[in-house]
Amino acid sequence: MNARPEPRTHAEMHARKVAADRRCEEAALRLVPPSSRPVAPALPALPTGDIVLGRADTGGDIGIDLQQLMEGRLLIQGASGSGKSWTLRRLLEQTAGRVQQVVIDPEGEFRGLAETFGHLRVEADKLDAAALATLAHRVREHRLSILVDFSDLDRERQMIAIAALFGALIESPAEHWSSTLVAVDEAHLFAPFGGHSSAPASVRNASIAAVTDLMSRGRKRGLAGILATQRLNRLSKSVISEAHNYLIGLNTLDLDIRRAAETIGWDARRAFDRLPMLKPGEFVAVGSAFTRSPAVTRVGSVQTHHKGAAPKLVAPAPLDAGAAARLLDIEHLVGVSAADATTRAAATNLSPGARAIRGFIRDPAFANAGRAWGALLPLAPEGASLAELATFLDMSGEELTAALTLLDLQGVLEFSGEDTARAVRVEPHLARELRS
Template structure:
């Protein structure tokens, strides 16, 4: 189809849905056949995608079938370009293979919005619902994004265990090829079970990611994992990957582990890996057209959220106005209240009880009634007489007596039509 230039069916499939509709409408006006009506070439997927330019010249390509067979691990320190690389792969393979993106930081929501993927909100779906959604996504070959950015680490692990486990467990008739891209994979499969989550939760999540990388291949699942440090990722997971993209590394243990994965000797790795620029990676594995090879990952179309913000000067504002924006007075008051609560939690039970009694609104009246009743013990007085003697109304007397009765300090009896009160026997010395 010609729109001034040739647009293939694969190129159309990579466009956003609204762009596809416009392209088809334009083709119809010109009397051309729409690419959607043409048979999809199998050679496109076999040939792979352009990943980036080699430092020696030429494009490094990624073979999708070999990627499905051998999985992929993308590693580099913070800022090395891991998320950018995942985004590049997902953009270039959009329309060629089903994609499932597991996003712990909310960085790939823009990609899902651009390609009109459903976004599964981990804060609104429990484990059972996520498992059902995963099974349906495989059944209908639907690309989707699982956003886990609004839940804590333990809940993220539980969500991934349910979701990825269901991707693996679907019946054989639904074993189509799927790219399962997981950012910050060490969160879900930490080395040595490290982390704050419960041991059982960590073990279940790690086993699930291990199953994805091992049992997933024959089920059509290709794990594409990104991690900051190989040393933080469970060996049972990293050992299943045959393809690697290694970026900037600065720690000795990571450089040594990275050298082992890409077949470099330690001296070469220590010379090269610490000086790689953001976006530069060393490719190693059968899925790459040339390996090992150093390349710069190509551009992305969707908005990359992981980039650091530009430096912008702060607003010029007085200390008084700044304190008002921070609402410091309320913060001071709430901190004081929290401090009182914290101090009370460390007090002995008896002291806590006394402090609670003192804070009761009826405490003052209760004290005055106690002073009247103490000399009369073991006898007492009527409620009406107490009200007259203390010159307070009956409601206040009733509240004070209810408080004393709560702590077992008085006995209250009905005498004829009146109520009488006296100090409890256990309180008389």
Template structure:
């Protein structure tokens, strides 16, 4: 059965329907210059499908928060940590709540990081929570830019990766991406290419008109029509819309954005004392502190030339020996202390190795640790061992040294999970639950952490079995030890505390 969403009026006077079930499988791309009616189109789609499917809106301008009053959408203020947004997104999927992520008031880099964290939480939800959901991203060129801008490379990679996951791999997880952009040329091609449905609005630049015509299968000479489209008029194509390019006019909406188009209003009458109003400060203005930049100090050219021609004084010998003397034992102890401080940060498990490494180097400089800094491969190794939280008596044994040697067969990012299970087996502890393994691995998805045990077993490093009570036991044939039975579905002890 086709579930049609009424988008407005098609050419010829018929209804412009959108097949919602087909949209969930094929995704949608909307293009139009500022003022062409993109946000109006998205609002029409959201309003008409609000009672049919879960909706999640990434809203950079705060335009869609008004959906909460009439349709019950939950407004999520993005002024939170990235870890909080990821966890909130997971609960949004779990409870099938329609939500609007309000990014208004944040700068572009913060918006990219927050959107990436929220989309990551939606994408990493448990398999049992993979319910169908429309994920609407307005101004998608901000979150999936075609070229690097003024934001950091890390923020761009995080945001682009999250958008790529949404459009390329989101379908199997029930996520249907609906992205809107002002210009196709500004949007990353691998993100735009995954959409099978298109609604093209007014655009003026030749390159954008040509790309729109190519996507719709139109001849180049027909591209000029996109200049003549009125506000709210779009050309539709795709399995959820029409098999041939179809002009449509988007229908009316029930809610309004907080911001509106500027309208001309009559100017007020000019008061007689206009000069006093403008040039005379009020008492309130006088009370405010006035910050003035200091006047620049102008140095005469002769003095600058004299400074440049002056011979450089030799540096004092004490400067070379500014760092205090420290033997190797004390240096290693200091490095271990810094590594412990990095791992004690509750957010460290969900940060990339590159970010943690920079944090580690800064802390080493603060502690005045002499010598060459720890190289990145050595830091990765220490990070994996540190996340396992091995007890001192276990670390001193021969079995632990063999476990360390076995872990070197694995990639750096999974060694910590292997060592955490190994130290439980060596010490006779219970097999850690999936939630604990997920925290050590740095993910909120317990199913992803559970698959690591299958990966270790395929590498012939462990053997996993289940006892009669459904508890999990992990054996290490090369070490001759195994864990005590443990409940894989138990809560993480650290999170519970």
């Protein structure tokens, strides 16, 4: 019998590994009784011939096999200005209405997508982690497409939100599983590699684990992660390894070019020749959802407004230096800065912990947070409903929400229930420590 030839390229090695993994999985399933086998939700039979990503440089359309996209996930990568967000938008537009979509929008660039295709737009800054988890369960239960706008959250709170949202999407009951595209722009913000994040280690690790779970465990639950990132070098390797389809755009840094070459199966020389020369909107497509062999593709047009496009060239205002100084009121700014010099110097000498405490007590909701804490502490570990707490403290719903949000950011509260039955209590471990 002739020996199987050794794979010559990374793409061939990758394809062989995927086939071997699938054979192992099928063999394992044969050992499990049919009634207990996990079943991945199947896509409905839909015509996919008109789902087009763009035009290949060799001529002809590059289509999207939706079923293969769901099974193999997708990573879109390109330097700033390469058109990765445009490409993600094109893919979402082409598949809208054919499959449920959950879109994570960290910069508020995809609002037009929600308006055009009827996705519910959710402002994440108005929901805490528990509410986001409940939202995710309901989205899966009712098979609704949504866009979650993270633009008013800071980076740490974005990571907390991702961990809560993705965790709940994955852990939803099996009867609610259905095929769902989960698209994440700027994915390196949520699953950073190494030290590329200033968030606390616990928050960073939870966020990375949630994105990794989406790309691995999510497949059998019908969830297909579609991630877009600027740099492969900034995205967690555990996330990259779970994608089987790739769109690689313009790259200029040596490390990114080498990583991209390994990903798409090009040798280094070809990658260094071609990838820095790609124009905005040109991507190398490879994977079973597109084509087995890497093909340079010009991504097609989009229907919805693309906020990420660079502004048009406009001449500066025709003012001389004196007029500009008066318009900007520079003298007033200099005076304000001088008056604040003493305060700034004192703040600089504070430790990070002291600066955090200073920010906490200067928050407008601090006084109400103190009243809420004073009411909840004697009730530990039972807690109280939000309605009862608001009545007892004589606060409006908005005032109580702001106060509890400030306390929740310190990790001292625990929420349960939904809607009118929603309740809050002091975090149990903390309550035990305070009693001891």
